[in-house]
Amino acid sequence: MSDVQDTRELPALRDPSIVMRLSRLGCFHQSRLSFMRILTRRMKRENWRFDRPVIDIDAAGIGHAVYSAHGPDHSYSLVAFAHDLPAEQRSDRVIAEAWDCTFTLFDGIPTAEDITRLAQNVPLQEAGRVTGAELSVSRANRSVRLWEHMVSSLAAGQQPDADQIEAVGYLMRTTAVYGSGKLGAADREMIAERAEFTAPFQVEMLSVYLTRAFVRDLVQHMANARADGAGKTAAQLGPALARSLGIGNSTGLGMAPFLLNHPVLFSNWVSAREQALQRVRSLAVARPAEIACFQDLFARNRLSVVNWRSEHGAQREKLTALTGDVALIAKRLADRGLAQPYPWDGLYRWSTKVLSVEGQEWLVSLMLEPYGDLVDDLAGELSADNTATFRIAGAMTVARLREVLQQIYGWALDTDWKLPANTARAWYVSEEKLEPRLGQRFEEPIEQYEQPLAPGRDASQLFAALAHWPGETPIAEFLLRHPEHRHSVRRAQIANRAPYAEIRDNTISDTVLPIDMLRCKLAFFGAMHFDPRSDRWVRICMYGNAPYPEELSARDGDFWVYPEQQEG
């Protein structure tokens, strides 16, 4: 690289004031550092073994199964309970009380006693209890239309229709995957030291990965049973069709506050991706193999854009822009190639002038692909230990805190918070649902229940409260008189150390789109083809095109997210 003469400054990390806008976070895409891919790469690299020690499901589809994954040091088992759910009880709401299937990820191999205990609790979900031997609790409902089509096709000895599979994408969708101590399960701290769980949400990702294999097997089991009943033999679902199936997921408002409630963790996620981008932009030369990898995945990812459909107005606009952006990138690649010095930095700088934000972030993620050796180590920086950052540094002076607030919350200090439109919404938890909701502050009696999820407004109030305090006063003195600002002082101090901790936008305005926060989180999970079904919930598909457990050793454990190009 030193033979290339270029005097340009190495690119800096992108400024949080650019990255952390909701409009941009709501355009994030999966990347090498997404949690699903971190898991499948690891399982392939470490030659994980998978087996199915128990499958005890009757012809009506009722029973249980155990799917085990064996890593180098530990085994984990998905314990799945299949039910016979009447259609009128099938609901994706958090308050639902029955599901088509319920699951837990067990730490190890469960005994018969464990199964008995779990059978009494896991199907109840929130109304049951699990123990420190369980790592997650989840449930899933069928896509009724596709499920019946697949069972009846296979039972009749035929393959299901590929178009119908593509139109839905999944046989079951999870409506909640709980980890980290929920319902009595193991706390993350109990397992965070295990190498396979150091990256975030690996328990949940493993649970969904095994769930997908179970669901494929269950639909075959049901088709076989139906064919048996008719004295026929069912067709075996073709592997390519099977592979195109993912697990659906409906994500609603309950997840939206996560990014606000975990500022250090969120900063680490964004920071890892930003550092990866910086490293790639700093490369003086792209080698031929790297260029070829990029060109190949560009073409495959372009196919993925074609397959991305949504009926949501805002997403449709983004998709239209993205389609145009992809054509612009193709033209630039054709015109200029990637042989010039600092090709990635050049491409990135060009993109910021020409492409939509959706297209810019699509490109950023794609640029990382050829550089696993350079960026994959950043997966080790995604997790957070909040212990050290949680305590307020009370010796910080009022003057210093003011500077910090101006630097991080400048946009908020310039916002007119007296304008009703700027505080039109309020986040609260309803007694009925026990989950976060977004209400109309001026039309509903909810303000006294407001959750602290408006950091901009709160920082602005803190700034105003500090105005008449002497600059040299330690913040400890101020907080003794004003405990109502402790929350905001802590956030400001966290954001001062963790640059991407804070969303730089108004989370309670009349125009806030919770789907921006949902999409951002789901992109870090590794989801694609975000399909907002309203401003408040998003449907996605996980692990579509991924190798199944028994295929992992023979297939690509990393680039499966990108559709394969058709021959000819």
Place this chain on the structure above:
Amino acid sequence: MSHSLNEIEAMSKRAARGAGLAWGLAEEAAKGTRWLSAFSFPGVELLAGLLTLNDRLPAVDFSPATLEGCWKAPAGRMSSLIAGAAMSDCAMRMAAGQEIEMENLCFPLLAVPFAGGAALRLGQPVSVSWQGAQFATDGQRLCAQGDRKALLSDRARRVICAAPAEMQGPVAPVQRAEVSVQAWAQLAEFARRTYAPATESSRLLGAGADLDDNE
């Protein structure tokens, strides 16, 4: 009943808020309750006791009137959550060799997690002691000396916090906690106050995600 530490933290945060504490203090109360529970101390029971004692009363009445000299609260009894938070805020004083002294502290054990936070900040162990009870913590581990009655006392006449402290027979945290059903129910009752009653208007205004995905 066996609870995960996350469950304890989540419930404690809502309960402390429901009892009238500011969000920032509620967050710290929750972390502290979790921390004590991890060392097999009855954090939930102590928190339920303190929240009941000071339920929705003005925080300023139970706060140190000043951070100079021996800390005293205007109401005569001091909240271990508020005083503990202030002690953690003033951690640098202890690094400079200054003791922090508090008078009439309610449920003093609830102040000890804040010493853990201070110790992490200072990078050296911090001690907290009152009659019959002596604690030292580096933030990760905790040494406790004294009989259980004194350790779990509901009032300490005089509490001294200082650094550095000597860790003698430190105890590492466990990862599960047994919680009394009664104390859990008390916290749940406080927490319930933070939930907005559902109204017909909120349903009509579509506050939730209204997931209906039966495709």
